[in-house]
């Protein structure tokens with residue numbers, strides 16, 4: 004690139020950050036310089052509206068993490084016709100760039116949901132509401148997420164089965180994680196926990212800030228080992244494994260739809276917003292037989308010979324069920340929606356990995372540091388001409404970084420129910436030596452830069468921050484239709500900290516991070532807390548447990564992992580929405596297959612588990628429709 008273009012590009016990139024324009028700017032850069040990302044040969048080409056049919060075997064609502072997998076797997080059977088309806092646009096080019104991830108929040112690629120105002124959490128946010136956005140594009144949230152590839156703990160799945168869901172224990176789901184996977188981190192390729200050759204590639208991020216080595220060393224000093232976080236033991240630290248291919252995002256649209264979209268039995272319709280599931284009562288059974296959707300202001304009805312599959316995510320799937328008359332009777336009656344089938348659990352059991360921002364620490368660059376790269380990640384200020392050239396010409400550099408989570412540690416702040424307070428680092432080493440307690444309750448995302456949104460840290464300050472995600476919340480929230488506008492954004496009540504233990508664990512995590520900052524690895528960097536002195540928390544001693552509790556409530560943030568709002572469970576469980584084969588209780592030919600079916604949220608990020616759920620469900624559907632009919636006697 005010429006110097007003038009470089010300089011201009013830098014100015015533009017920095018001024019457009021966090022708007023749709025940044026996507027357009029980067030798209031142009033990619034088309035000019037990176038045909039490998041543009042990938043015009045393989046990129047999905049949606050089916051033009053006139054080619055859509057009025058009838059398919061399977062209709063899938065939502066082309067996100069789960070929906071893309073289902074469309075790909077079900078259309079492997081040439082005899083089945085499959086329609087995938089996605090409300091958002093095609094996958095853009097720019098989201099391939101890992102660092103762009105933090106800039107999509109205010110673009111048209113997301114549903115900008117917010118939680119209902121609360122006095123108990125997100126108290127420092129506008130109108131005391133937490134941002135709850137999720138993906139609105141082909142690939143869904145996998146196209147805009149943090150790309151972290153974590154599966155959760157084996158006990159999570161064993162608990163699912165114990166709750167009355169046969170076939171969902173860890174040994175049963177592991178083959179489905181492996182089926183999707185193309186593990187490209189060399190040391191894991193031979194592992195019995197990983198697969199090679201699947202559609203979904205997993206790599207380490209190509210770029211990481213130098214500060215990350217110090218953070219991982221600090222985790223080691225705290226008594227943790229470097230482990231495969233998706234392997235035999237989950238407790239420990241690691242570089243972040245990512246859903247990445249050649250250093251770039253590997254969304255489910257890229258992984259599963261690009262190899263499939265040319266099949267003549269698969270139609271993919273973007274910008275197609277499903278308004279309703281079509282249902283009828285045949286007297287002896289209730290059936291879902293199609294959907295109504297809107298595309299370019301035209302309304303269409305399309306029918307399904309076999310099944311309608313709801314994969315609209317943990318917020319929209321329960322909303323669509325309720326709009327179609329399937330949900331808690333009282334709520335539907337209140338909104339004058341005819342009750343087709345009373346399913347009290349729709350929208351309940353909502354869970355999330357609640358977290359909080361604001362754990363910022365400043366460091367001094369060590370005198371012996373001689374690298375040319377910035378020591379830590381400095382936000383968009385880092386996007387100078389050199390970074391853009393590295394990206395556009397050399398396929399390297401900071402644009403290949405996960406700015407939130409270069410590395411991570413999974414810890415348990417408790418030991419046999421004993422709360423950790425005022426511990427010494429030495430005690431910690433003993434506490435975690437016992438591998439049998441391998442059930443972390445917090446995931447610490449170690450960010451190579453300060454969290455400028457939470458504090459007034461200047462972006463160029465040399466700093467790091469930590470996001471602690473509560474892995475097994477006791478609190479349960481719910482989703483309901485908005486009485487004034489049922490078709491609009493639903494009401495989301497996450498109920499964070501309804502279970503007081505949730506707040507305690509996050510406060511313990513804050514204390515843990517503080518202690519981590521006292522390790523010799525981080526003292527070497529002269530690490531100092533840069534944690535806001537929040538006026539409404541000033542009655543508490545700064546950095547005491549009470550202060551942490553106050554900070555957590557103030558800077559609460561969604562982990563963006565909504566789950567559980569159409570939970571799987573046996574018919575004997577009144578609040579179960581789907582059975583162990585993900586069929587909606589009481590309504591034939593209708594399944595929900597996405598993050599909403601988790602009975603309890605897994606102890607790790609939710610993308611890989613959702614993909615696993617869709618892989619397993621695809622096999623269940625195949626079995627259901629290809630099993631020989633039992634002959635009548």
Ligand SMILES: Cc1cc2nc3c(=O)[nH]c(=O)nc-3n(C[C@H](O)[C@H](O)[C@H](O)COP(=O)(O)OP(=O)(O)OC[C@H]3O[C@@H](n4cnc5c(N)ncnc54)[C@H](O)[C@@H]3O)c2cc1C
Pocket residue numbers: 064065066067068069070088089090091136137138139140141142143144145147148149150151152153275276277278314315316317319323562563564565597598599608609610611613
């Ligand atoms: C900002 C963010 C960061 C995240 N980071 C990570 C991470 O690093 N690692 C990780 O494992 N997980 C992460 N997650 C969570 C993870 O991506 C989700 O759990 C997962 O993608 C959920 O998959 P899903 O299929 O349930 O829903 P989605 O992937 O959200 O898909 C739902 C799709 O349905 C479409 N849709 C909704 N309503 C309709 C309708 N009426 N008609 C047609 N289409 C509709 C939506 O547009 C969307 O494309 C993150 C999520 C977010 C939002």
